[in-house]
Amino acid sequence: MLDLEADSKMCTCHLFHKRICNFLFFVSLFLLFN
DSSP: HEEEEEHHHHTTHHHHHHHHHHHHHHHHHHHHTT
């Protein structure tokens, strides 16, 4: 989870990758709760 948080912080600096990071974030949450 620490790596995921670091990646999300990095992605906020890159608007081009923000959509991809949001997608990965929601996918990780989906896998976490299933």
